[in-house]
Amino acid sequence: MDEITTTKTKKPIYKKWWFWVIAVFALFIIGSMLNQPDTTPGNSNTQTQQYVFDIPALAGKNIDEVRTVLGDSGNKYLDPTSLQLEMGATEWSNQWDKDGYTLLVTFHPVTRVVKDFFIASTTPAEDKNPLLLAPLVNIDAKSKNYTIKPVKQLKNPSLYTGIIITLN
Numbered sequence: 001m002d003e004i005t006t007t008k009t010k011k012p013i014y015k016k017w018w019f020w021v022i023a024v025f026a027l028f029i030i031g032s033m034l035n036q037p038d039t040t041p042g043n044s045n046t047q048t049q050q051y052v053f054d055i056p057a058l059a060g061k062n063i064d065e066v067r068t069v070l071g072d073s074g075n076k077y078l079d080p081t082s083l084q085l086e087m088g089a090t091e092w093s094n095q096w097d098k099d100g101y102t103l104l105v106t107f108h109p110v111t112r113v114v115k116d117f118f119i120a121s122t123t124p125a126e127d128k129n130p131l132l133l134a135p136l137v138n139i140d141a142k143s144k145n146y147t148i149k150p151v152k153q154l155k156n157p158s159l160y161t162g163i164i165i166t167l168n
Contacts, residue, residue, distance in 0.1 A: 062112040120162030130160035
């Protein structure tokens, strides 16, 4: 009798079901990696920075205009009392808290002119490098329009409590 040889031919890999499952999965991963924004510092493809407080938008405004822009601060005493004014109070401040940051706006209570802005955080990285706070208030730390003065902590002068920003 003739021997019939049956040889089983292998299907090409692209005809196997598991090949297509792996291919679709790989394409999905590659596609999601391509859609990720490049977040390297200084890259123009980074997402728009959201500021906690926008100091340039407050620059040149008096305290009443600042309050209008920032909304209710929750401060009990927005202005000094008449007795405090009679005693010679020349400085007062209002505080706004947002997203774990504090903005303290110091102003002259009679002229209403804003003297400076103080931004503080409780984040340890910002305690060591207070200039990390500048971008959160829309300020370039190298800008000539503003003076930025780091404020050291009283208990540990090697750390900082925040920065004072004044207009030049």
